[in-house]
Amino acid sequence: MGQLQHGWRSCPKCQGMYYAGFVPFEGVCPAGGQHSHAKSFAYSMTFDAQQDDKTQGGFASCKKCQGLFFAGFGQNQGVCPAGGAHDSTGSFSYAMLHDVGTPEGTQSEFRSCSKCRGLYFGPFPGVCPAGGAHDPDGSFNYAMHVQSNDPNSLSFDSGLLTVPGALPLDAFVQLLVRSDGSYHVFRHVHISGLDEIEYTLTGLLLMPTGEPSFRFEHQGSINPINDPDEVGVDGRDPRIAAHFDSMPGAKWIGGLGGKSVPEEFISDLIKKALAAAEDAAIKAAEQALVTLAF
Numbered sequence: 001m002g003q004l005q006h007g008w009r010s011c012p013k014c015q016g017m018y019y020a021g022f023v024p025f026e027g028v029c030p031a032g033g034q035h036s037h038a039k040s041f042a043y044s045m046t047f048d049a050q051q052d053d054k055t056q057g058g059f060a061s062c063k064k065c066q067g068l069f070f071a072g073f074g075q076n077q078g079v080c081p082a083g084g085a086h087d088s089t090g091s092f093s094y095a096m097l098h099d100v101g102t103p104e105g106t107q108s109e110f111r112s113c114s115k116c117r118g119l120y121f122g123p124f125p126g127v128c129p130a131g132g133a134h135d136p137d138g139s140f141n142y143a144m145h146v147q148s149n150d151p152n153s154l155s156f157d158s159g160l161l162t163v164p165g166a167l168p169l170d171a172f173v174q175l176l177v178r179s180d181g182s183y184h185v186f187r188h189v190h191i192s193g194l195d196e197i198e199y200t201l202t203g204l205l206l207m208p209t210g211e212p213s214f215r216f217e218h219q220g221s222i223n224p225i226n227d228p229d230e231v232g233v234d235g236r237d238p239r240i241a242a243h244f245d246s247m248p249g250a251k252w253i254g255g256l257g258g259k260s261v262p263e264e265f266i267s268d269l270i271k272k273a274l275a276a277a278e279d280a281a282i283k284a285a286e287q288a289l290v291t292l293a294f
């Protein structure tokens, strides 16, 4: 089904869907000023997906207004609230589910506006950069992936991690953060060999441009008797509350290492994360790294 990109929000002023991963820059809103993510669910977009009769490609984000729009009509790139047509330069190629009802983990009733080509939430007319309200004429009924339907919490999952060098160990690490600064980190570590292994499990919340990133670190040991090692830990840190608004645009990167190489492993993890970050400004985050044990 392609890959998921977090960081999308629906603007309550214009009803448009836009990418909020460059906070504090939130694009240009046709209702005036920048888009706002106040009270919005956090959404994810699929990119590089196979198309089929329920999946339509050809969507892009506009580098001028940050809005999501349908770019598949050749010369007609719609109307941009920042002036002229939308500009898909540098955008991923996004795909949208349509006319599937509302499967688990999605929200439907999004429409593509026939005037500005922007995607907006259909039940509200919003504000169209081409003038007046958006127009759903001829649009499919699109469904968006919901990352979190609670504007005050966000969750992240590392996926399955293994150890470079083939220690018989695997793990995943999940993070839930809330706007009040509280967090819950859940670890699952599993050993498939017979010897006890001391390990370091790290989750790096790589924040968007100019924000401090958060590193959650746990050192433990596992043997066949205490396998699997599964624990949830709660904490609270005011820096999470202070930077919560930017977290929908963050990447969560897990790392697992054996005891012999924790220092190397951690700097290697951060290097990998930075290499994966397209935006050079994200490198600024490395200087402001908050480390929390769990």
Ligand SMILES: [Zn+2]
Pocket (backbone or CB within 6 Å): 011, 012, 013, 014, 015, 016, 028, 029, 030, 031, 034, 035, 036
């Ligand atoms: Zn807006």
Ligand SMILES: [Zn+2]
Pocket (backbone or CB within 6 Å): 062, 063, 064, 065, 066, 067, 079, 080, 081, 082, 085, 086, 087
């Ligand atoms: Zn635009």
Ligand SMILES: [Zn+2]
Pocket (backbone or CB within 6 Å): 113, 114, 115, 116, 117, 118, 127, 128, 129, 130, 133, 134, 135
């Ligand atoms: Zn419109």
